[in-house]
Amino acid sequence: MAVIEQQRYTCAIGALQSVVAIPGAIPILHSGPGCGEMVSQFFEFSSGTTGGATSPCTNFSENEVVFGGEQRLEEVIRHSYDILNSDLQVVLTGCTAAIVGDDAKQVVSRFAGQGKPIVYLDTPGFKCSNLAAHEELVIAIIEQYVKKVKKAQKNRDPRRREAGKRVNLFASVPSQDPLWKGNLIELKRLLEGEGLSVNVLFGSYSKGVREWETIPDANFNVLVSSWCGLPIVEYLEREFSQPYFHFPYFPIGGNETTKFLREVFDFAERQGAGLDAAVLEKYISEEENAFYDEIDVLATFLLEFRYGLPSFTHIIGNAEYVTGISKFLLNEVGIVPREQFISDNPPEQHIERLRALVEGISDTRKIEVFIDPDAGKAQERIAGLEYGERGLLIGSGWDRKLAADKGYDFLPLGVPSLCRLPLTARYVGYTGGLRLIEDIYDRVLDTYR
Amino acid sequence: MSKIDLRSPEVEIREIRLNSITGFAGSASGLVDCARCGGLGDRKRAFTQCMSCSTSKAICTVSLIQDIAVISHGPLGCGARFHEYAFTYQVNGAKRGVPNPKQIRVFSSDMGEEDTIYGGAEKLRTAIREVYERVHPRAIFIVTTCASGIIGDDVEGVSNEAQEELGIPVSAIFCEGFRSRIWTTGFDAGYHGIVRKLVRPSEEKIPNLVNIVNFWGSDIFSKWFQALGLVPNYLTPYATLESIADAAKAVVSVQICPTLGSYMGAAIEQTCGVPELTEAPPYGIPQTDRWFRALGKATGKEAEAERFIEKERAEWLPRFEELKKSLEGKTAYVTAGAAHGHAMLAILKEYGMNTLGAGIFHHDSVYDNPSDSLDVLKTTIGDYGDVGNYTVCNRQEYELVNLLNRLKPDIFVARHGGIVRWGARLGIPALLVEDEHYGMGYEGLVRYGRRLLNTIENVEFIKNFSRHAKIPYSEKWLTSDPYTFLSEDGNGGH
Numbered sequence: 001m002a003v004i005e006q007q008r009y010t011c012a013i014g015a016l017q018s019v020v021a022i023p024g025a026i027p028i029l030h031s032g033p034g035c036g037e038m039v040s041q042f043f044e045f046s047s048g049t050t051g052g053a054t055s056p057c058t059n060f061s062e063n064e065v066v067f068g069g070e071q072r073l074e075e076v077i078r079h080s081y082d083i084l085n086s087d088l089q090v091v092l093t094g095c096t097a098a099i100v101g102d103d104a105k106q107v108v109s110r111f112a113g114q115g116k117p118i119v120y121l122d123t124p125g126f127k128c129s130n131l132a133a134h135e136e137l138v139i140a141i142i143e144q145y146v147k148k149v150k151k152a153q154k155n156r157d158p159r160r161r162e163a164g165k166r167v168n169l170f171a172s173v174p175s176q177d178p179l180w181k182g183n184l185i186e187l188k189r190l191l192e193g194e195g196l197s198v199n200v201l202f203g204s205y206s207k208g209v210r211e212w213e214t215i216p217d218a219n220f221n222v223l224v225s226s227w228c229g230l231p232i233v234e235y236l237e238r239e240f241s242q243p244y245f246h247f248p249y250f251p252i253g254g255n256e257t258t259k260f261l262r263e264v265f266d267f268a269e270r271q272g273a274g275l276d277a278a279v280l281e282k283y284i285s286e287e288e289n290a291f292y293d294e295i296d297v298l299a300t301f302l303l304e305f306r307y308g309l310p311s312f313t314h315i316i317g318n319a320e321y322v323t324g325i326s327k328f329l330l331n332e333v334g335i336v337p338r339e340q341f342i343s344d345n346p347p348e349q350h351i352e353r354l355r356a357l358v359e360g361i362s363d364t365r366k367i368e369v370f371i372d373p374d375a376g377k378a379q380e381r382i383a384g385l386e387y388g389e390r391g392l393l394i395g396s397g398w399d400r401k402l403a404a405d406k407g408y409d410f411l412p413l414g415v416p417s418l419c420r421l422p423l424t425a426r427y428v429g430y431t432g433g434l435r436l437i438e439d440i441y442d443r444v445l446d447t448y449r
Numbered sequence: 450m451s452k453i454d455l456r457s458p459e460v461e462i463r464e465i466r467l468n469s470i471t472g473f474a475g476s477a478s479g480l481v482d483c484a485r486c487g488g489l490g491d492r493k494r495a496f497t498q499c500m501s502c503s504t505s506k507a508i509c510t511v512s513l514i515q516d517i518a519v520i521s522h523g524p525l526g527c528g529a530r531f532h533e534y535a536f537t538y539q540v541n542g543a544k545r546g547v548p549n550p551k552q553i554r555v556f557s558s559d560m561g562e563e564d565t566i567y568g569g570a571e572k573l574r575t576a577i578r579e580v581y582e583r584v585h586p587r588a589i590f591i592v593t594t595c596a597s598g599i600i601g602d603d604v605e606g607v608s609n610e611a612q613e614e615l616g617i618p619v620s621a622i623f624c625e626g627f628r629s630r631i632w633t634t635g636f637d638a639g640y641h642g643i644v645r646k647l648v649r650p651s652e653e654k655i656p657n658l659v660n661i662v663n664f665w666g667s668d669i670f671s672k673w674f675q676a677l678g679l680v681p682n683y684l685t686p687y688a689t690l691e692s693i694a695d696a697a698k699a700v701v702s703v704q705i706c707p708t709l710g711s712y713m714g715a716a717i718e719q720t721c722g723v724p725e726l727t728e729a730p731p732y733g734i735p736q737t738d739r740w741f742r743a744l745g746k747a748t749g750k751e752a753e754a755e756r757f758i759e760k761e762r763a764e765w766l767p768r769f770e771e772l773k774k775s776l777e778g779k780t781a782y783v784t785a786g787a788a789h790g791h792a793m794l795a796i797l798k799e800y801g802m803n804t805l806g807a808g809i810f811h812h813d814s815v816y817d818n819p820s821d822s823l824d825v826l827k828t829t830i831g832d833y834g835d836v837g838n839y840t841v842c843n844r845q846e847y848e849l850v851n852l853l854n855r856l857k858p859d860i861f862v863a864r865h866g867g868i869v870r871w872g873a874r875l876g877i878p879a880l881l882v883e884d885e886h887y888g889m890g891y892e893g894l895v896r897y898g899r900r901l902l903n904t905i906e907n908v909e910f911i912k913n914f915s916r917h918a919k920i921p922y923s924e925k926w927l928t929s930d931p932y933t934f935l936s937e938d939g940n941g942g943h
Contacts, residue, residue, distance in 0.1 A: 002558065033502045052867050053498055084926075099596065
């Protein structure tokens with residue numbers, strides 16, 4: 001693979017979006033002058049209060065390339081305390097610092113040694129994707145900050161996990177999932193609905209750095225993700241003996257959300273969380289009731305609408321959407337998933353598992369799936385397919401023109417995108433499934449004028 | 450005058466070529482006087498925030514040319530802004546005579562760790578072949594990055610070999626972010642790569658053809674030029690390889706902003722003999738008069754220009770006077786790149802507004818064409834008087850927020866995204882005008898005035914938002930001297 005066309009994710013330093021998503025945390029870049037802007041412009045309108053042009057940065061110049069930039073980093077960190085309020089600082093290094101061999105760890109450890117809440121992570125762009133760097137970032141904060149705070153609390157065994165109802169939730173990668181805020185809020189709501197209490201860790205409903213400090217106190221971890229985040233929960237299992245529950249795609253709509261809730265409940269029971277089965281049953285029953293009332297409206301519309309509607313879909317995007325939306329649209333909306341495209345570059349060891357997940361969605365047909373970060377190839381393939389029916393293309397901003405050229409309906413979902421402004425829209429859960437239906441048919445009906 | 454050398458693969462950075470700076474605090478006249486007498490020293494900052502870099506500016510000069518392909522040779526993140534240009538190309542096409550734009554073809558060589566150890570030249574060679582096979586472009590541009598620059602990949606050599614092999618222009622553009630604090634160096638790099646490979650001197654002249662170095666703003670020139678009997682040749686967004694080659698056959702080159710087009714104008718003048726119009730762009734009434742007169746003179750259309758000026762003035766100036774009644778005396782602060790920021794100051798001052806200050810991203814002591822009359826800040830001061838609280842600040846938000854918080858203008862005017870939000874967070878009505886042609890000419894002055902007034906009058910959202918906005922800056926900082934971290938001597942602050 002020599003090139004990537006139409007990138008659907010970015011490089012390691014994109015993990016700064018995960019820092020921005022923690023209330024009270026600020027990223028500090030030890031990188032070239034453009035890296036911060038590249039990241040904030042990739043994830044348009046999501047620089048939050050501390051990303052983009054607000055993030056301190058050493059802005060590597062020729063001087064730092066030749067003589068090293070450690071002194072400059074020290075200076076920028078030192079002055080940052082006079083200028084920006086923060087509960088936690090996360091230093092991220094770029095290509096320049098890595099290639100010239102700066103030791104950011106040593107600079108950061110001097111501040112950490114003075115009791116400053118500060119951690120560091122090497123994120124040169126050539127190292128890995130922003131998704132892989134997100135995993136490393138979460139581990140770095142726990143390893144370098146949370147563990148230290150826990151040690152400082154006297155009379156407490158840092159390796160002891162407390163049985164109980166508290167769980168850590170790991171799901172959407174901030175910004176990489178354009179609906180990360182809504183999806184996290186909804187997953188938290190669902191887990192709380194069955195009696196758990198949730199460290200959501202990112203977004204406005206997180207209690208910020210104080211919440212991160214309680215990560216080791218949780219009973220177990222919940223990972224809702226196809227592949228990204230597995231190293232985090234494996235790390236927590238090793239470090240704090242916390243087991244993890246893994247749901248390998250987004251649970252969307254009635255079937256999958258109920259399945260998700262029941263599986264988490266059974267897992268929690270095995271961990272001695274002491275949840276109440278009656279609470280679970282009542283919750284599922286209420287949520288399903290509301291959900292299927294709306295599906296009844298959908299069914300009426302689908303059966304009685306006299307004009308054309310999309311009958312099949314291609315999705316280009318993150319693995320949990322491709323799998324979760326394909327399942328939902330096939331079983332609960334009646335839109336058939338045809339060729340599918342996973343574009344978030346899963347590590348090699350997950351490829352066959354992810355392929356099998358998508359291919360096995362339907363009992364009656366095999367759904368072909370292509371796993372390739374070079375989304376230009378996905379576009380070429382879709383451009384060459386003809387089904388003679390109205391299609392629905394779900395993809396990033398790159399795909400709007402392709403949809404128009406093919407005469408397909410288009411729902412923007414992946415990054416990068418200037419085609420919609422997500423606030424708290426969510427596609428996970430019962431309400432997320434309904435929102436997805438609304439978003440699809442809003443766009444479809446808008447074509448009739 | 451800087452000497453354009455097309456044999457060299459790289460352009461000298463602006464710090465050296467134009468004695469450009471990024472650190473200054475004082476008055477606009479002080480800056481101009483210092484710069485013009487060659488005595489301009491740069492002041493550095495002991496604390497800095499994310500800036501911007503040359504590679505995205507170089508990409509903006511090449512990626513909107515029709516039927517070409519671009520490869521960012523570096524890690525994936527250096528191509529992160531490609532999608533914005535794809536969006537721009539689609540949505541502005543209709544405004545620029547390309548009603549059904551194709552998808553732009555933009556790639557990353559996705560440099561990995563092993564490439565930084567063993568070199569990325571071989572990967573680039575393969576990438577160029579693959580892109581050629583997939584796209585069959587009419588030209589390929591390779592833009593470099595910090596990583597490819599530091600590891601020393603021979604991008605020029607690989608590009609020249611590929612050009613031989615494929616029989617299409619393959620141009621290496623050297624625009625590593627760390628090379629220059631002044632990201633507009635990336636424009637120079639992009640234009641250098643374009644002129645080197647796509648423009649040849651020509652004996653043939655196309656009558657009435659005028660080169661316009663600009664971005665992707667609305668096509669106002671066609672309308673104006675029709676009245677003058679001239680034909681615009683836009684460079685380089687939406688240009689074709691043919692229209693770029695035609696640049697050598699034009700009568701004169703004009704620019705919408707001498708900072709953007711400095712190098713391009715000089716390169717075409719020095720290599721093809723097409724003179725650059727040495728008059729700052731038409732913002733504000735006196736400068737618009739001068740610009741059209743100079744254009745008329747350069748193209749032999751003096752009479753047409755006079756008629757046009759008279760007609761336009763009659764049509765637009767009464768509306769300007771009407772707007773001026775509402776805007777006069779309002780206070781404003783400007784932040785933008787040079788020289789567009791200088792032009793915005795001219796518009797505000799034309800309306801009799803009180804410009805409390807400006808934070809301009811850099812300052813070029815002189816352009817590639819050294820003519821005084823191209824200096825927009827100088828003409829602005831000459832026409833309307835000085836501007837105090839003038840800082841040269843490469844988008845250092847902490848300094849800007851401190852100043853805005855002190856000055857509390859009635860309106861905050863910006864040209865670039867990323868920092869406009871700070872006006873709103875502080876409860877100051879903020880206006881971002883992305884279309885670089887928006888305020889040009891007499892008509893533009895009126896258009897701009899309407900936007901200013903509309904922004905100042907509609908403050909309900911801003912006021913409400915500011916009551917709830919989160920501000921990460923410390924109280925200590927907001928009450929400190931804004932120049933605490935700006936050195937006196939160019940050796941770093943305290």
